[in-house]
Amino acid sequence: MExxxxxxxxIGLLGLGTVGGGVYKLIExxxxxxxxxxxxxxxxxxxxxxxxxxxxxGVDPSLLTxxxxxxxxxxxxxxxxxxxxxxxxxxxMIKEALKAxxxxxxxxxxxxxxxxxxxxxxxxxxxxxxxxxxxVAGGIPIMRPLRKCLLGNEITxxxxxxxxxxxxILTKMFEKNMxxxxxxxxxxxxxxxxxxxxxDIEGLDAGRKVAIMASSAFRSKVVFDDVYIEGITxxxxxxxxxxxxFDSVIKLIGVAKNxxxxxxxxxxxxxxxxxxxxxxxxxSFNAVMVHGxxxxxxxxxxxGAGEFPTASAVVGDILDVARNVVWGSTGRAVNTCYRxxxxxxFEDIENKFVIRMQVDNKPGVLAAISSVFGDHKxxxxxxxxxxxxxxxxxxVIGTDEVKEKYMxxxxxxxxxxxxxxxxxxxxxxx
Amino acid sequence: MExxxxxxxxIGLLGLGTVGGGVYKLIExxxxxxxxxxxxxxxxxxxxxxxxxxxxxGVDPSLLTxxxxxxxxxxxxxxxxxxxxxxxxxxxMIKEALKAxxxxxxxxxxxxxxxxxxxxxxxxxxxxxxxxxxxVAGGIPIMRPLRKCLLGNEITxxxxxxxxxxxxILTKMFEKNMxxxxxxxxxxxxxxxxxxxxxDIEGLDAGRKVAIMASSAFRSKVVFDDVYIEGITxxxxxxxxxxxxFDSVIKLIGVAKNxxxxxxxxxxxxxxxxxxxxxxxxxSFNAVMVHGxxxxxxxxxxxGAGEFPTASAVVGDILDVARNVVWGSTGRAVNTCYRxxxxxxFEDIENKFVIRMQVDNKPGVLAAISSVFGDHKxxxxxxxxxxxxxxxxxxVIGTDEVKEKYMxxxxxxxxxxxxxxxxxxxxxxx
Numbered sequence: 063m064e065x066x067x068x069x070x071x072x073i074g075l076l077g078l079g080t081v082g083g084g085v086y087k088l089i090e091x092x093x094x095x096x097x098x099x100x101x102x103x104x105x106x107x108x109x110x111x112x113x114x115x116x117x118x119x120g121v122d123p124s125l126l127t128x129x130x131x132x133x134x135x136x137x138x139x140x141x142x143x144x145x146x147x148x149x150x151x152x153x154x155m156i157k158e159a160l161k162a163x164x165x166x167x168x169x170x171x172x173x174x175x176x177x178x179x180x181x182x183x184x185x186x187x188x189x190x191x192x193x194x195x196x197x198v199a200g201g202i203p204i205m206r207p208l209r210k211c212l213l214g215n216e217i218t219x220x221x222x223x224x225x226x227x228x229x230x231i232l233t234k235m236f237e238k239n240m241x242x243x244x245x246x247x248x249x250x251x252x253x254x255x256x257x258x259x260x261x262d263i264e265g266l267d268a269g270r271k272v273a274i275m276a277s278s279a280f281r282s283k284v285v286f287d288d289v290y291i292e293g294i295t296x297x298x299x300x301x302x303x304x305x306x307x308f309d310s311v312i313k314l315i316g317v318a319k320n321x322x323x324x325x326x327x328x329x330x331x332x333x334x335x336x337x338x339x340x341x342x343x344x345x346s347f348n349a350v351m352v353h354g355x356x357x358x359x360x361x362x363x364x365x366g367a368g369e370f371p372t373a374s375a376v377v378g379d380i381l382d383v384a385r386n387v388v389w390g391s392t393g394r395a396v397n398t399c400y401r402x403x404x405x406x407x408f409e410d411i412e413n414k415f416v417i418r419m420q421v422d423n424k425p426g427v428l429a430a431i432s433s434v435f436g437d438h439k440x441x442x443x444x445x446x447x448x449x450x451x452x453x454x455x456x457x458v459i460g461t462d463e464v465k466e467k468y469m470x471x472x473x474x475x476x477x478x479x480x481x482x483x484x485x486x487x488x489x490x491x492x
Numbered sequence: 493m494e495x496x497x498x499x500x501x502x503i504g505l506l507g508l509g510t511v512g513g514g515v516y517k518l519i520e521x522x523x524x525x526x527x528x529x530x531x532x533x534x535x536x537x538x539x540x541x542x543x544x545x546x547x548x549x550g551v552d553p554s555l556l557t558x559x560x561x562x563x564x565x566x567x568x569x570x571x572x573x574x575x576x577x578x579x580x581x582x583x584x585m586i587k588e589a590l591k592a593x594x595x596x597x598x599x600x601x602x603x604x605x606x607x608x609x610x611x612x613x614x615x616x617x618x619x620x621x622x623x624x625x626x627x628v629a630g631g632i633p634i635m636r637p638l639r640k641c642l643l644g645n646e647i648t649x650x651x652x653x654x655x656x657x658x659x660x661i662l663t664k665m666f667e668k669n670m671x672x673x674x675x676x677x678x679x680x681x682x683x684x685x686x687x688x689x690x691x692d693i694e695g696l697d698a699g700r701k702v703a704i705m706a707s708s709a710f711r712s713k714v715v716f717d718d719v720y721i722e723g724i725t726x727x728x729x730x731x732x733x734x735x736x737x738f739d740s741v742i743k744l745i746g747v748a749k750n751x752x753x754x755x756x757x758x759x760x761x762x763x764x765x766x767x768x769x770x771x772x773x774x775x776s777f778n779a780v781m782v783h784g785x786x787x788x789x790x791x792x793x794x795x796g797a798g799e800f801p802t803a804s805a806v807v808g809d810i811l812d813v814a815r816n817v818v819w820g821s822t823g824r825a826v827n828t829c830y831r832x833x834x835x836x837x838f839e840d841i842e843n844k845f846v847i848r849m850q851v852d853n854k855p856g857v858l859a860a861i862s863s864v865f866g867d868h869k870x871x872x873x874x875x876x877x878x879x880x881x882x883x884x885x886x887x888v889i890g891t892d893e894v895k896e897k898y899m900x901x902x903x904x905x906x907x908x909x910x911x912x913x914x915x916x917x918x919x920x921x922x
Binding site: 088089091092095100101201203211214216339342355360361362363364368371373375376378381385389390391394396397400 | 514518519521522525528529530531625631632633636637640641642643644645646711769772784785786787788789790791792793794795798800801803804805806807808810811812815816819820821824826827830
């Protein structure tokens with residue numbers, strides 16, 4: 063009997079935008095293979111859309127509905143696939159679906175980053191699956207590796223490039239000497255950046271992914287609000303040039319560390335040395351590096367967004383859940399966030415810094431600055447100085463690791479030194 | 493009840509060498525976490541060893557046995573973990589274990605590359621799991637991503653660096669200008685190469701991994717004997733220098749392609765352009781790049797060998813199976829090799845080539861060589877020429893893609909041209 067119990071697993075799709083459309087097409091494309099791959103025929107039987115009148119190429123109009131209750135209360139449907147994004151109404155719909163005993167596959171990072179634990183607990187309580195591979199880094203397998211393959215590890219760090227838009231912008235600034243504005247315009251033109259690029263360029267999108275990865279890797283609840291976030295809008299061509307002279311590149315890095323004094327979760331632009339594997343992650347590609355006590359460093363690289371890469375992750379989850387539906391083995395989740403590790407205060411996190419400032423072009427200036435740094439436990443590792451004019455010099459100082467609060471205190475004093483005209487940039491170094 | 497059904501899942505470990513020792517230690521280390529992670533207490537209750545008298549630091553001697561039947565016929569044991577390597581007696585033991593209704597986790601690439609399908613069918617028939625993440629690329633999650641996360645894709649290519657020893661050697665030849673012999677000696681000294689390095693340097697180890705990955709990715713049976721294999725023993729410092737002048741690096745690449753005319757499976761040294769992600773995989777690190785129709789390119793990078801990285805993969809599998817044991821959901825495998833795609837004849841595979849030869853230093857030589865190439869559908873893309881002496885010149889020719897058989901025919905004629913002293917190397921280009 064074992065390979066004969068082919069069942070048709072029925073899907074309700076919430077949303078038919080870019081990702082939803084990709085999921086629809088990919089399931090059509092895989093129709094013939096599915097039974098062999100999973101023991102199930104997977105079929106989309108209902109699709110929730112906003113506008114019933116919009117023409118949708120290649121989609122059977124009889125599947126469309128604008129009433130979500132039709133889907134959630136439909137007893138035929140085994141799996142709800144939520145690809146609308148945003149907190150509400152997705153949250154309500156997913157909760158209702160879970161309560162109705164349906165498994166859920168979602169690509170919704172906004173929701174997972176805030177209510178992930180609550181939803182996972184609800185899935186567990188109702189003996190159904192909740193999968194969200196697509197919520198982080200698009201098509202790159204990262205959640206299942208973190209939650210399964212690396213389960214024998216104590217994971218101490220997850221970090222990487224998890225936003226393709228900003229990586230594209232920074233790559234163009236580095237390789238083509240574009241300004242931030244030029245690179246953003248190019249990203250918008252190519253569809254990498256949305257009309258309102260705030261969530262990308264301010265680091266919010268990356269921050270959500272960091273929260274989701276940290277929770278899964280460290281088995282302790284981390285939410286979006288816990289993540290300290292700086293975007294890339296202040297990065298200038300000068301910063302990029304200095305990165306080059308330091309044999310580095312600037313990347314927007316999401317970092318989650320599980321330290322003895324708590325979890326650190328941050329997103330900010332960082333100098334990354336050219337010989338680090340993340341330095342060669344170019345354009346809109348993403349990459350996540352995981353450090354475990356047994357496996358050492360592993361890296362996952364690929365396309366972090368886009369119709370088909372994201373649909374690849376969603377459909378991978380659908381087929382996994384479908385297999386569980388066929389075999390009656392949904393809901394085997396165990397305690398996801400069974401630990402209660404505190405999230406560290408940002409001011410207590412240690413970082414290396416590169417600080418660029420405009421100062422008076424006269425003797426004694428570096429001594430004055432160094433003295434303030436010295437008083438605040440900041441140890442200077444390297445200094446570059448460029449004469450800008452007879453009056454003005456530009457100094458770039460690289461520091462050793464120091465707590466954020468000491469650096470902040472030092473900079474608050476330095477900016478008020480009479481010899482300092484301006485602190486032009488403060489960028490961390492990986 | 494859902495999180496209360498904690499069960500002790502009992503393991504019989506076959507082998508206590510490097511990987512077996514790592515598995516033992518890692519399971520000890522994870523003892524407290526396991527229940528939360530999987531809902532099960534995992535406990536090693538028997539260990540098969542050759543020599544009962546050998547001292548084994550930190551291992552309870554009462555667990556040891558030198559009779560494998562004690563383990564396979566032990567009704568208490570749920571999961572057999574095979575980390576001995578080699579075809580026999582591992583094959584017999586695994587088959588007996590599967591028939592006895594025990595799930596199996598193995599790191600055995602030799603076995604999987606020849607008898608993978610047979611063993612998977614046997615597992616399916618007996619409603620148990622057979623997992624083998626550790627058989628390819630050590631700690632790097634690659635089998636589960638291929639078999640689960642990327643299931644929505646038609647995978648057309650899997651390629652990469654899957655042998656750490658040869659990658660270490662090639663890295664030292666490239667970066668430190670070592671000869672092959674010097675680099676091999678260094679690898680042996682550091683424990684990266686075994687006393688008999690044949691399986692590594694001749695590409696056999698990589699070939700086994702390519703067969704396993706191809707079967708899983710393309711869902712069609714591919715065995716070790718199907719793989720065309722060349723090792724790195726003929727690579728010289730001159731080849732490395734020419735690679736540099738072509739902005740490339742030489743890597744031992746395993747390639748599996750699913751083309752319309754059949755499956756291609758090969759292992760050979762290749763020129764890889766410096767801007768390809770695999771070029772920056774240094775020392776003993778491994779990396780596998782997968783191309784799927786939806787996901788595009790994804791890459792998995794990390795440590796392909798070693799006690800703890802390999803144990804990480806084995807324990808990941810153990811915990812996955814343990815969860816299935818607790819929930820009664822083992823044996824959900826479906827048709828693994830449900831397709832029957834032919835493996836292409838090697839002579840019909842197309843490659844780009846870089847050919848280095850010593851020729852008479854006189855006019856007309858390149859014309860003579862080009863003419864033979866032209867007659868055999870070989871189109872020349874670039875030529876480098878170095879004068880070695882008054883009499884001898886070295887020519888390096890880069891070609892476009894051409895079938896292996898045409899290239900072979902051309903070279904058979906070229907080597908017999910009176911103006912050609914020697915064909916020094918024939919290396920493919922990715």
